Amino acid sequence: MEKATLTFTDVATTVTVPAGTRIIEMSEKVGSGITYGCREGECGTCLTHVIEGAENLSEPSALELRVLAENMAGRKDRLACQCRILGGAAKVRPG
Amino acid sequence: MRSLIGPDGPVALAEGVHWIGALDPDLRSFDVIVRTANGTSYNAYAVRGSGGVAIIDTVKAEFAGAFFARLEAVARYDEIRFIVLNHLEPDHTGALPELLRRAPQAQVLLSPRGLPLLRALLRDDFGRYDIRPVTTGETASLGDCALEFFTTPYVHWPDTQCTWFARQRILFTCDLFGSHFCDARLFNDEAGDFRLAFEHYFDRIMRPFRSFVTEALDLLEPLDFALIAPSHGPILRTNPRDYLQRTRALAKARLGAGPEKALLVIYVSAYGATAGLAQAIHDGAEQEPGVRAALFDLEGAEIAPLLDLIEAADGIALGSPTINGDAVRRIWDLMAALAEIELRGKLGAAFGSYGWSGEAVRMIETRLQGLKLRLPEPGLRVRLHPSAEELAEGQDFGRRLAAHLCGRAPARVLDAPEAAAG
Numbered sequence: 262m263e264k265a266t267l268t269f270t271d272v273a274t275t276v277t278v279p280a281g282t283r284i285i286e287m288s289e290k291v292g293s294g295i296t297y298g299c300r301e302g303e304c305g306t307c308l309t310h311v312i313e314g315a316e317n318l319s320e321p322s323a324l325e326l327r328v329l330a331e332n333m334a335g336r337k338d339r340l341a342c343q344c345r346i347l348g349g350a351a352k353v354r355p356g
Numbered sequence: 357m358r359s360l361i362g363p364d365g366p367v368a369l370a371e372g373v374h375w376i377g378a379l380d381p382d383l384r385s386f387d388v389i390v391r392t393a394n395g396t397s398y399n400a401y402a403v404r405g406s407g408g409v410a411i412i413d414t415v416k417a418e419f420a421g422a423f424f425a426r427l428e429a430v431a432r433y434d435e436i437r438f439i440v441l442n443h444l445e446p447d448h449t450g451a452l453p454e455l456l457r458r459a460p461q462a463q464v465l466l467s468p469r470g471l472p473l474l475r476a477l478l479r480d481d482f483g484r485y486d487i488r489p490v491t492t493g494e495t496a497s498l499g500d501c502a503l504e505f506f507t508t509p510y511v512h513w514p515d516t517q518c519t520w521f522a523r524q525r526i527l528f529t530c531d532l533f534g535s536h537f538c539d540a541r542l543f544n545d546e547a548g549d550f551r552l553a554f555e556h557y558f559d560r561i562m563r564p565f566r567s568f569v570t571e572a573l574d575l576l577e578p579l580d581f582a583l584i585a586p587s588h589g590p591i592l593r594t595n596p597r598d599y600l601q602r603t604r605a606l607a608k609a610r611l612g613a614g615p616e617k618a619l620l621v622i623y624v625s626a627y628g629a630t631a632g633l634a635q636a637i638h639d640g641a642e643q644e645p646g647v648r649a650a651l652f653d654l655e656g657a658e659i660a661p662l663l664d665l666i667e668a669a670d671g672i673a674l675g676s677p678t679i680n681g682d683a684v685r686r687i688w689d690l691m692a693a694l695a696e697i698e699l700r701g702k703l704g705a706a707f708g709s710y711g712w713s714g715e716a717v718r719m720i721e722t723r724l725q726g727l728k729l730r731l732p733e734p735g736l737r738v739r740l741h742p743s744a745e746e747l748a749e750g751q752d753f754g755r756r757l758a759a760h761l762c763g764r765a766p767a768r769v770l771d772a773p774e775a776a777a778g
C-alpha cells in the first residue's frame with residue numbers, strides 16, 4: 262500500500278499512514294489538538310492549518326469550501342474531517 | 357418598584373434610534389449556566405435613515421408581542437430595509453421568523469458564520485429571503501447614513517458581530533458588554549447597581565472565550581463611540597468606555613503567568629498509589645529548566661480557585677485511580693468545570709493507578725481531548741503502588757511533558773498501527 266507521512270507540530274509527532282487517510286483519523290490518535298466536532302464537514306471545529314505539503318492533500322469538496330468560507334478560513338486552512346493525504350508528506354497544526 | 361414597570365412604547369436613544377426590546381424581570385436562570393437574580397432584558401433596536409429602517413436583533417420568542425408593539429410605534433413593516441442579526445442565539449432571534457413574514461423585503465445582514473445557524477433556524481424558508489453575509493468594514497446604506505459591521509467571533513458564539521452607527525456614534529454589541537439585569541430605566545446612569553450582574557455575565561458567558569473578547573476589544577476600541585447598546589441589561593450611555601476597560605481587565609487571566617511554563621499536576625488517590633505517581637511526575641517536570649510545576653491533591657482543593665490557576669497555566673496532568681471502572685468523582689467535577697475557562701493550546705496528560713482494568717486514564721484523556729487540549733504523551737498507568745522503576749518512568753513522563761511545554765520535545769515518529777494502539 263502506498264504510504265504518506267503526516268506531521269502534527271502541536272504534539273511534535275510524525276506518523277506514517279496509508280495514502281488516502283483523513284487527517285482527523287490520525288490527529289485524534291496521536292493526541293493532537295485537531296479533534297472532534299461533527300465529523301461531517303459542518304461545524305468547522307477541526308479547522309487545520311497546513312504548514313507544508315498542501316499539494317499532497319485532496320482537493321476540497323464543495324461542502325468543505327463552503328464551510329471554510331463561512332468560517333473565514335485562510336488559504337492554508339482545511340477541515341481535518343474532510344481532507345485526505347494522498348501521498349508524500351504534510352505538516353499541520355490546529356487552525 | 358418603578359424600575360420594573362416597562363416603558364410602554366419605544367425609547368429614543370438618539371435622533372432616529374430607538375430601543376424596541378423587551379423586559380424579562382422574572383427570569384432566574386439563563387442558558388442553564390447563568391443565575392439571573394435580577395431577570396434580564398432582550399434589547400433590540402430600530403435605526404432610521406432617509407432610505408428606510410434597520411432593525412437590529414430581536415427578542416426571545418415569548419416576548420415577541422412587546423417587541424412588535426414597540427417596533428410598530430416607530431416604523432411600518434414595509435419601511436424595513438435591513439434586519440441585522442448580530443448573534444443568532446434564540447434570545448435574540450425568537451421573533452425573527454415572524455418579523456421576516458411581516459417584512460419579507462428586508463435584507464438580512466449577518467456574519468458568514470451565522471449562515472449555518474440561520475439555515476437551521478429558517479429551514480425551508482431560508483431560500484425565500486434576501487440574506488447577505490457581511491464582514492468587517494462592510495456597510496449597509498440607509499440613504500443619508502449607514503451601518504458598518506465588525507466581525508467579532510466568539511463574543512459568545514462563532515457568529516457574533518457588532519454593528520456601528522457612525523452618525524450617532526452608537527455601537528451595537530449584542531452579548532458583548534451585556535448584563536442580565538432588568539431595569540425599566542434602561543440606561544446605565546439611571547438603572548440600579550448592576551456591577552455584579554455585569555461581572556457575573558462576563559464570567560459565565562464570555563470567560564471561556566476571553567482571548568476572542570480581547571481581539572474584539574482591540575477591533576472596537578478605536579471607534580469614537582458615545583453610547584454602547586448591548587442586547588442585555590442597561591444601555592451604556594454614561595462613560596461607555598469604562599465598560600470596555602473593565603471588560604479588558606476581566607478578559608485577562610485572573611492570575612498572571614510567570615516567565616516560566618507552568619505545569620499543574622492534579623490528582624486524587626485512595627491509597628497513595630496515584631499520589632506517588634503524581635509526585636514523581638511533578639519532580640520530573642521540575643528538572644526541566646524553564647518549567648515550574650505544582651502539585652495538588654484535589655481532595656483538599658476547591659475547584660473554583662484551581663480553575664483560576666489552570667487558566668493561567670500552560671499544561672495540566674490529571675491523575676485518578678480507577679474505582680469501579682471509572683475515574684473518581686472529584687476529577688470528573690474538575691473536568692466538567694474546565695468548560696468554564698479558555699483552554700486553547702494548553703497541554704494535557706493523564707495518569708493513574710489501577711488494580712485490574714484501569715479505565716480511568718483513558719477516560720480522562722478522552723475528556724481532555726474533547727476539550728481540545730493537545731495530549732502529546734499517551735497516559736501513564738501503573739498497577740497498584742508504583743515500583744521504583746515505575747516512579748522513574750513517572751519522572752521521565754513529567755520531564756517529557758515539561759519538554760513539550762518548552763517546545764524542546766524530541767520529535768516522535770510513529771507508524772499508523774502503532775499510533776492506533778497508543
Ligand SMILES: Cc1cc2nc3c(=O)[nH]c(=O)nc-3n(C[C@H](O)[C@H](O)[C@H](O)COP(=O)(O)O)c2cc1C
Nearest residue numbers: 625626627628629630677680681710711712713714
Ligand atoms: C472501591 C474500589 C473499586 C475499585 N475498582 C477498580 C476497577 O474497577 N478497576 C481497576 O482497575 N481497579 C479498581 N480498583 C483498584 C484501584 O484502582 C487500585 O487499588 C489503585 O491502586 C488505587 O490507587 P490509589 O491508591 O491512587 O487510590 C478499585 C479499588 C477500590 C478501593
Ligand SMILES: [Fe+2]
Nearest residue numbers: 443445512531
Ligand atoms: Fe448569546
Ligand SMILES: [Fe+2]
Nearest residue numbers: 445447531587
Ligand atoms: Fe444573548
